[in-house]
Amino acid sequence: MQLTRRNVLGLTAGAAAFAMAGGRFSPALASAEDAEKMVMDFTGGVTPGEGKVSLNTPEIAENGNTVPVSVTVESAMEGDDLVESVIIFADGNPNPAVATFHFTEMSGEALATTRIRLAKTQNVIAVAKMKDGSVFMDKKEVKVTIGGCGG
Amino acid sequence: MHTRRDFLQYALNAGFVLGAAGLGANPTRALAQQKLTQDDLLKFDSKGQVTLLHFTDCHAQLKPVYFRPPDTNIGVGAYAGVPPHLVAQEFLDYFNIERGSPYAYAHTMVDYVDLARTYGKLGGLDRTATLVKAIRADRGDDKVLFLDGGDTWQGSYTSLKTNGMDMVECMKLLKPDAMTGHWEFTFGEDRFLELIEAMGYPFLASNIFDAEWDEPAFEPTAYFERGGVKVAVIGQAMPYTPIANPSWMFPKWSFGIRPEVLQENVDAARAEGAEVVVMLSHNGFDVDRKIASTVSGLDVIVTGHTHDATPFALEVDGTLLMSSGSHGKYLGRIDLEVKDGKVAGYSSNLIPVFSDVITPDPEMAAKIDEVRAPYEAETQRVIGRTDSLLYRRGNFNGTWDDLICQGIMEERDTQIALSPGFRWGTTLLPGSDITIDDLYSETSMNYPSVYRLEFTGAQIKDIMEDVCDNLFNKDPFLQQGGDMVRVGGFSYACAPEAEMGDRISEMRLTGSGEPIEADKTYVVGGWASVNEGVEGPAIYDLMEDYITKKSVVSLDPEAAAVRVIR
Numbered sequence: 143m144q145l146t147r148r149n150v151l152g153l154t155a156g157a158a159a160f161a162m163a164g165g166r167f168s169p170a171l172a173s174a175e176d177a178e179k180m181v182m183d184f185t186g187g188v189t190p191g192e193g194k195v196s197l198n199t200p201e202i203a204e205n206g207n208t209v210p211v212s213v214t215v216e217s218a219m220e221g222d223d224l225v226e227s228v229i230i231f232a233d234g235n236p237n238p239a240v241a242t243f244h245f246t247e248m249s250g251e252a253l254a255t256t257r258i259r260l261a262k263t264q265n266v267i268a269v270a271k272m273k274d275g276s277v278f279m280d281k282k283e284v285k286v287t288i289g290g291c292g293g
Numbered sequence: 294m295h296t297r298r299d300f301l302q303y304a305l306n307a308g309f310v311l312g313a314a315g316l317g318a319n320p321t322r323a324l325a326q327q328k329l330t331q332d333d334l335l336k337f338d339s340k341g342q343v344t345l346l347h348f349t350d351c352h353a354q355l356k357p358v359y360f361r362p363p364d365t366n367i368g369v370g371a372y373a374g375v376p377p378h379l380v381a382q383e384f385l386d387y388f389n390i391e392r393g394s395p396y397a398y399a400h401t402m403v404d405y406v407d408l409a410r411t412y413g414k415l416g417g418l419d420r421t422a423t424l425v426k427a428i429r430a431d432r433g434d435d436k437v438l439f440l441d442g443g444d445t446w447q448g449s450y451t452s453l454k455t456n457g458m459d460m461v462e463c464m465k466l467l468k469p470d471a472m473t474g475h476w477e478f479t480f481g482e483d484r485f486l487e488l489i490e491a492m493g494y495p496f497l498a499s500n501i502f503d504a505e506w507d508e509p510a511f512e513p514t515a516y517f518e519r520g521g522v523k524v525a526v527i528g529q530a531m532p533y534t535p536i537a538n539p540s541w542m543f544p545k546w547s548f549g550i551r552p553e554v555l556q557e558n559v560d561a562a563r564a565e566g567a568e569v570v571v572m573l574s575h576n577g578f579d580v581d582r583k584i585a586s587t588v589s590g591l592d593v594i595v596t597g598h599t600h601d602a603t604p605f606a607l608e609v610d611g612t613l614l615m616s617s618g619s620h621g622k623y624l625g626r627i628d629l630e631v632k633d634g635k636v637a638g639y640s641s642n643l644i645p646v647f648s649d650v651i652t653p654d655p656e657m658a659a660k661i662d663e664v665r666a667p668y669e670a671e672t673q674r675v676i677g678r679t680d681s682l683l684y685r686r687g688n689f690n691g692t693w694d695d696l697i698c699q700g701i702m703e704e705r706d707t708q709i710a711l712s713p714g715f716r717w718g719t720t721l722l723p724g725s726d727i728t729i730d731d732l733y734s735e736t737s738m739n740y741p742s743v744y745r746l747e748f749t750g751a752q753i754k755d756i757m758e759d760v761c762d763n764l765f766n767k768d769p770f771l772q773q774g775g776d777m778v779r780v781g782g783f784s785y786a787c788a789p790e791a792e793m794g795d796r797i798s799e800m801r802l803t804g805s806g807e808p809i810e811a812d813k814t815y816v817v818g819g820w821a822s823v824n825e826g827v828e829g830p831a832i833y834d835l836m837e838d839y840i841t842k843k844s845v846v847s848l849d850p851e852a853a854a855v856r857v858i859r
Contacts, residue, residue: 198553200549201549201768201770201771202533202536202549202771204535204536204540204547204548204549205535205540210507210547255507285771287536287763288755288756288759
C-alpha cells in the first residue's frame, strides 16, 4: 500500500493510521533499489540489455507460495553465443536472489522452469549472462492477491 | 483507442441492425400494436456459409427473468467510455437506440420498471430453444454452430439441489457443439467431470493445465465442418477461477490467461487448415478486447463472464467480439461469409429473448417442467414481499445486496457486512412476492457459509483495495471480473482511476459517521469466502429467516454507501 504525502495530510486521523499500518511489512522485505544493486553485482556492473531473455510468469499468482516461473534465452548455445548463467530475482522477497541456473554447450538450450514463493505483489527479474560478457534482462510483475469475489 | 470515426461507424451499424430487425422506426408503438413478433426478432441479414450462435452466463435460469442492466459500469484507462462501459442514456446514444424501445429496455436501466411492466420478462430456455430451432431450420443444420460460454450450471434453487444436472439435461436439447466454463468448477472436480461426461459434447479449455505437471488438462480445440468451411473453436475458461472461487474444490487444475498458449493453439488450428478460428471465451470483455489486439489469427471471439451485452459484434483490430449478456436474456448470432479461406463478410445481431412474444418450444418446456417438478412447491413458496425494486448488477451496491448486508448484520450481530460483487442475480419489481426461487437466484452456491470474524480497520481497507484493483486495474489482464464487494455498516469513497492503495477513502461507520480506524477491531460478517472450512449458516437459510421475519422489505436505492470519485 502506498500513500503519498499529500494523501496522508489530506485525510482523516483514521486514514493517517493506515499509512503507518501500510509500512508494516517493509523492514523484512527488500526494496526495488536493493534488487537493482543485486542485479549489478551479478553482472559485474554491466547494465543489462533488452531482448533475448523471455520470462514467463502468471499475471496473478493462484497461490503465492508456489508460483510457476520459466525463463528461456535465445542462443545458439555454442562458441561465443552461449548462455553461461541465468539468475532469478524476486525484488519484494526477504531474500531476493531466488535461483541461479548454470548452462554449458551440453545443455543444448537455455531453458529453466521452477516454482518460487512470492511474499506479495512484486517484480520477478531474470538476468542472463552470456559467454561474450553481454547481459540481458526481462522483468514481469506478478500480483499476489488476497482472493476475490469474482462472478 | 476509439476515434470519433469509430463511433460514427458503430452508430451507423446500430441503425442498420435495428432497422433490419424491424424495430427501427417506433418500436414502442410497434409493441403496443402487438407488432413485435417472433419473426421480427428472427429477422436477420443472413450471409455466407457459417452461422455462430452464442449463449452464455445464463446462471441456471431456465425460466424468463427480469434483469435490470447496470447503472454504473466504469471502464478505466484505455477502456473508459467505450463499450461495454456505457450505461443508460450514454448507451442509447452510442448505439442509436430510441428511449422507451424494446432494445432500450433490454440493454439499459432507463425507465426500467415502467418498461419491465410493458415488455415483460426476457429469457427462458424454452424461448431460446424456439429461436435456435428456427435458425437451424432456416439456415440448415450443416451451417450452424451453437456455443455455450459457460456459467450455465450455477445460480438457481434447482441447479443447487440437482448438482447441476437440471441444466445439463436441458442444455443437451439445444445440441451445443462445445462449451467452456467458470462456476461449473464450483461443483467440485468429481461432479464437474461427471457432468461434462454426461453432456455428450466437448468442454474446451486452452488455458487449464494440470497443476502438478503443467500439461494441458482439457482439449483446447474442436474442429467442425460447417457449410463446407473448416471451423476451429478454441475454448478459454475463466482465467482466475482458482482465485475468485475456492481452489480447494478443484486443486488439480491451474488456470491463467496464458496468451502465449492461446497463440500456439490458434497457429496450430491454422496449420490444421481451419479457415475460421473462433475463441469461445469466459475471459470477460476487456480481457478479450486486449486478446483481440495481442493474439493474431482469431476471426471471432464470443465472450462472456462480465455479463456485458452489446447489440451486435464489435470489430477490434480485425477480430469480431460478440458479448451475449447473461441470464438467458439474449442469443448472439454471427453469420460469416468465407472466401478463399478467409472471412470476407459478416452480419451480427444480439437477439433479445422477449419471452412474451416467442412461442415456447414444447420439447424444452416439457423438459424444464420435468426437471423442476420435484421442487416446484418449494421454489414457489412465498417468504415475503418487496415494496422496492430489488436488483444486484452494477459496479457498487444494488438493493438486493443492501438487503443481504442488512440480513447478515442483524442475523449474525455484526457491525459490518461484506457481500461479494457477483454479477449474477435477477431483479424483482416493486410489489412482488419474494419466493424461494427468487432468493436462490441471488445466493445459490456451493460455499454459502456466512462467517463472523474480527477484522482490523487496516484489514478491511486492504480487502477493499484488493477487490477494487481486481475491478479497476488499468491492465485488463489483471481484472478478474465481478463488481466491487458490497458493504453494509459503513460507507466509503472510491476513485477507480487511482492506483491500488489509493482508491478507497472516507471509510466511515453508518450512523455515527465515525472513521474506520486502521488499528481498531470490527466484527464483520460475510459470505462466499474462498477459504476452506468456513463456519456459519448458509446465506440462503440466513436470508430466508431474515426476510420471513421482516415480511415486507423496503430498500432505498438512493441510499448509496459509495461515493464515486471520477
